[in-house]
Amino acid sequence: MKKILLAFFTATIIISCNENKTTTNTISTNTVNKTDSIAIKQFFSTALTDGKAYEWLRDLTQNIGGRLSGSPEAQMAVEWGEKLMKEEGFDKVWLQPVMVPHWVRGEKEVANYSINGTKINVPICALGGSIATPKNGVMAEVIEVKSLDEVEKLGEKVRGKIIFYNRPFDNTLINTFAAYGGCVDQRYGGTEVAGKYGAVGTIVRSMTNNLDDYPHTGSMGYGKAKPEDYIPTAAISTNASELLSKHLKENPNLKFYFKQSCETLPDAPSFNVIGEIAGSEFPNKYITVGGHLDSWDLAEGAHDDGTGVVQSMEVLSLLKRNGIKPKHTIRAVLFMNEENGLRGGKKYAEEAKLKNEIHVAALESDSGGHTPRGFSYNGTKENQELFMGWKSLLEPYGLTDWHTGYAGADINPLKNETVTLSGYKPDSQRYFDYHHAATDTFDKVNLRELELGSAAMASLVYLMDKYLDVEPVKK
Known part of the structure; x- marks a missing residue:
């Protein structure tokens, strides 16, 4: 019975996506319809009953641990991320080279x-x-x-x-x-x-x-x-x-x-890990979702930012498992070196510019894995009303805090005249108990809170893919 219901939901969503195509930069919130509610409900149901992020996080934190840029553990994490993305069957997976600082304690x-x-x-x-x-x-x-x-x-x-x-x-x-x-x-x-x-x-x-x-x-x-x-x-x-x-x-x-x-050694070679699902209509336009793979060395880097890493990959997994064929290419990026240099985020934006890639939107998770509260918005005034209009769809899931403001360190270098940047905002009350300390360990992450966050992020990416678009930036 569950399989029949899932097939029905999937078919309904795919048909609706084809019926609601748009390439305009601003769209009335009236176009947000019942199909979106069904899709969002299914993201949450899948994440809460068959989520993968928690076990991925257990593996990353318990078997690799702290992942300071330039360290052997950081390289192990790169290999871990690449392998996992390939196992998930993303359309394309690759490593983006970047030189990073190498400080040792x-x-x-x-x-x-x-x-x-x-x-x-x-x-x-x-x-x-x-x-x-x-x-x-x-x-x-x-x-x-x-x-x-x-x-x-x-x-x-x-x-x-x-x-x-x-x-x-x-x-x-x-x-x-x-x-x-x-x-x-x-x-x-x-x-x-x-x-x-x-x-x-x-x-x-x-x-x-x-x-x-x-x-x-x-x-x-x-x-x-x-x-x-x-x-x-x-x-x-x-x-x-x-x-x-x-x-x-x-x-x-x-x-x-x-x-x-402590000592600073010469810069070391490392990588951003990137996986994507190709867009069905605009394969050369991108929506990026990401977190940073590196962490400080005192603990396991669970909330900062193992949770963001696994949630970003689960966004693509939830799209795939619910039969969503995105219009734009959706990328999960595991950024390297957010903690002490931002080299990964800068490299990703630099390569995007060199390749003349058109980035429609980017979402970052780097505020821990606690209970979802909302999203920040950093983009054009034209799209702000549209973005804020999605709040009504996600309020039933506790996402009531929608505000303009900073989106995230790793996606900020992508900022231009048209791109929409957003930051995932979980509850912040316990985050700094663990931030950069020996207490940032796997046992501090709650399974349900983590998976609620994955579903919330997948829902926002789904909406951005369906309703946002941009023309190439004029030079």
């Missing part, structure tokens, strides 16, 4: 300080891109600050000191990504500012709204600093930050010690 970092003769060990991890400390580590007095501007005002007073950036998340912000955005400049740019005034190192409060004992890594940059002004930088856990701040008030001259042996 080295031995486990150490940090401590003493209070009245008692040594306090501090959970710490080097930030990606940092240099190592001297072989015997760094020990110096600490200056606590809340902003880069404070360091600028202190100027030469920071010479010979360790700068401690301790601005926490604003927990009054419901959107935790906004809270992250309000703090992350400390991690990325704090070392450049402190180094130019002669500081000997920086430590940064971990980028999380949670109070725990896990240091969260992430990228840092030296910006325009001269190599002689490069200083080592690391993150310490939020609990350690609270305690250090307390102890500094009581003992302003305490000395902090940390040691790390």
Whole structure:
């Protein structure tokens, strides 16, 4: 009986797709019809009863683990993605070469300080891109600050000191990504500012709204600093930050010690992994859906961004298994090097431009695998009303948050005058508990939430394929 119902749904969808062809750039939301509701319902039913993403994620995280660009694990992940796409029977699967940064952590970092003769060990991890400390580590007095501007005002007073950036998340912000955005400049740019005034190192409060004992890594940059002004930088856990701040008030001259042996090696060869289903009407026009294959090395890279990787591949799988023959070519792209360079996203856009590819739309999943909440929109004003009109179709599945805004780091280089970019937005409340930390493991991902996300993404890709189109960009 199930097979008969599936055949009926499939036939209905295919017939409707043929009856509702369009090549215009804007379409009234009135053209969204009952057939779309049936198709979307079937995506969710398939994902929730016969989804594949969760087991794919188990394999990626448990058998490969952390996948920092340039590492053997990253290469294993490339081979894993290529093999899986071929097994799924995508029309075309290939690897797109890209050179990526190769930073290695080295031995486990150490940090401590003493209070009245008692040594306090501090959970710490080097930030990606940092240099190592001297072989015997760094020990110096600490200056606590809340902003880069404070360091600028202190100027030469920071010479010979360790700068401690301790601005926490604003927990009054419901959107935790906004809270992250309000703090992350400390991690990325704090070392450049402190180094130019002669500081000997920086430590940064971990980028999380949670109070725990896990240091969260992430990228840092030296910006325009001269190599002689490069200083080592690391993150310490939020609990350690609270305690250090307390102890500094009581003992302003305490000395902090940390040691790390990280290193930047020459760029390494790697790949974006790409699979596609050919379009039935416009095979040379593309809709891309993707996540990033690389992850930090402290954990398994489950929410960041294993979930986005498997959901992107499952979008194509759901289209195929439900008999949808897309008008445009639909691509799943597993981008390499989002975490510390964006080389994969930039390479994909560069190659698309060289080949004069016409990209109609792109969807990115890089906000974790929690419960679906909605999508962001970044595109033309003409298509905005159309995009927002799809909300009514997906509201019954909990996708109520539809807004204009940033779509994603890896698809942003595709931005031009006509392309529609969208970011998949799951619930954000728990994401930064795990982001860039040792806690980002497979067991933190809920099967049902993950598969709901796959179905939501497949539904949006289906609608973009059916109703969006663009003319070539005039040069």
